[in-house]
Amino acid sequence: MTSTSSVSIKHLDLSFGAVEVLKDLNLEIANGEFLVLLGASGCGKSTLLNCIAGLLDVTGGQIHIKGENVTWAEPSERGIGMVFQSYALYPQMSVEGNLSFGLKNAKLPKDEIKKRVQRAAEVLQMEDLLKRKPAALSGGQRQRVAIGRALVRDVDVFLFDEPLSNLDAKLRADLRVEIKRLHQQLHNTMIYVTHDQVEAMTLADRIAIMKDGLIQQLASPSEIYNKPANKYVADFIGSPSMNFFLGAVNTDGAPTFETAGQTIPLTGYEFVSSPAAGNAWMGIRPEHIVVGEAAEASDFKIDTSVEIVEPMGSDTVVWCEVMGERIRIRIDGQSSVEPGDTLRIGFDAARLSLFEKTTESRI
Amino acid sequence: MADAKRPNQLLRNLNAKVAAIPMVATALVVFVGCTIWTIVHSFTKSKLLPKTDFVGLDQYERLWKTNKWLISIENLAIYGICSLVLSICIGFFLATLLDQKIRFENTIRTIILYPFALSFVVTGLTWQWILNPDFGVQKIVRSLGWESFAFDPLYNQDIVIYGILIAAIWQGSGLIMVIMLAGLRGIDQEIWKAARVDGIPKWKTYIFIVIPMMRPVFVTALVLITAGIVKVYDLVVAQTNGGPGIASEVPAKYVIESMFKNQNLGQAFAASTMMLVTVLIILVPYAYLEYGGKRRAK
DSSP states (O other): OTTTEEEEEEEEEEEETTEEEEEEEEEEEETTOEEEEEOSTTSSHHHHHHHHHTSSOOSEEEEEETTEEOTTSOGGGTTEEEEOTTOOOOTTSOHHHHHHHHHHHTTOOHHHHHHHHHHHHHHTTOGGGTTSOGGGSOHHHHHHHHHHHHHTTOOSEEEEESTTTTSOHHHHHHHHHHHHHHHHHHOOEEEEEESOHHHHHHHOSEEEEEETTEEEEEEOHHHHHHSOSBHHHHHHSSSSOOEEEEEEEEOSSSOEEEETTEEEEOTTOOOSSSOOOEEEEEEEOGGGOEETHHHHTSSEEEEEEEEEEEEOSSEEEEEEEETTEEEEEEEETTOOOOTTOEEEEEEOGGGOEEEETTTOBBO | OOOOOOOOGGGTTHHHHHHHHHHHHHIIIIIIIHHHHHHHHTTBOOOSSOOOOBOTTHHHHHHHHOHHHHHHHHHHHHHHHHHHHHHHHHHHHHHHHHTTTOTTHHHHHHHHHGGGGSOHHHHHHHHHHHTOTTTSHHHHHHHTTOTTOOOOGGGOTTTHHHHHHHHHHHHHHHHHHHHHHHHHHTSOHHHHHHHHHTTOOHHHIIIIIIHHHTHHHHHHHHHHHHHHHHTOOHHHHHHTTTOSTTTTOOHHHHHHIIIIISOOHHHHHHHHHHHHHHHHHHHHHHHIIIIIHHHHHO
């Protein structure tokens, strides 16, 4: 593993005074991998990135980049390039100046600097912006310059600290694709911090979901979506978020889940280990609840009445009360549902996620 | 349906306009009016009371032949250039030191800013004692055993203006430091991070990135210091009263003394008009560069 890993973090601790921000964190990032650190604000994801960059001194543990121990190396000696949320461009310099300032400072030969700047400008399609000052650029262009500044450093590892958070929704979508294209073109290792799950799902090879300085789950986007490791991950990923029911797993005969007087068959659910009886949360995603004919064919079906309808064009979110919980159902945007309608809904056991009640981890 | 009529532009925000009238009047009468009155009377031979017997440029000719005025101008030039450069350098340097996330920052900041709370008269008297050879620095060093030590700038015609300069910098650099510190705090932390990732040493980051970004702060500091330089008067009066001889005279003191001691209004007005002209000579090209340049860039 170590031979192919690009960045490896071992037993990393970081505390500010008495506040422990990162606790015994281990992470192996493969060569050319796109890893996204995802979490709500204050979960330690940016802190972790700053530790990898060397902008924060760690309290304990080690960081290796390309097999070299860089725990105490200066940021510029780690072979990393970094892109910041606020772009952090040098406002008094032209785009060209921004790209070349670090290289000039490293005393690189002039033609080499020129070659690298030219290449970065080509890759990011900003050759005609080179003479402009950052103030004369749009937000998207500024962020491309910031990416270019990381690019000219000719490094193996790129670090992105919420690079798209300052952009409006449309630009964000455009630049997201551009970053993905860049990754496919360069095959560099990229570590990307965001609180936006869409960015995480679309960009990542693997996502690390963080909470309170701990990695809750480190897996591919599809696994995180389909098999969240605990209730926090299940709740965090997906929009609208997952519906939860509190009840109990019954293992007398075929396993079932019992809540509010209803019995939901669990045949077809992939238990992590052999099913055990006990209190548990049952989660089902709004888009995995089906209506109409599909509901009739489901493992479990129930009637409910529609409370609120939120049409969103491509699909419609329906709120209704089922088994004592107010739940969200995502249905096709063209279906006509009115508040007060009776709706037959159903879902399959294979689509469920079950979590132990106290530990909230997947069972 | 009748079109809504465009309201009279004069009556919009009427309350604000009424409230601004006293200040506008004050500005017009005090600043513009009095300046013009002063300039006009500088061409007369007014003595104790203002008169309108015009004598052309006589007062100016006399002014530029007066040794005391020439020394005043020379002193102002030395004092001005040194205090401008030193205040900005020392203020910025102290601010960068305070910006290193040190402990007791508030305490140190207060201590350095504290002299600014003292008036120039108190500052002048304090430094007169400190620089007095009989009980100040010279006395202390001599009593430590260094018998030949001599440090008496206020009693030496050649360097007396530097003695005044020390007091002025001690008093004023705290304010400049606070302004610079506010400017440094306004720099996005991510700029520092980006420069570190780029491998740019700290001093280079300051010179090539941070200082250019702090241009407005430097302009503010410059205006404050310049205003203080031109009107320097009380510090000199408290410290040396222009002495030894006339070695530490300054233009503002010349004006006041012509007016109230020599009862020579015409001469005082000519001197103050010259001070105004000096300020304009500095200010006009600067304003042209600053504001005229901006309009061209947009």
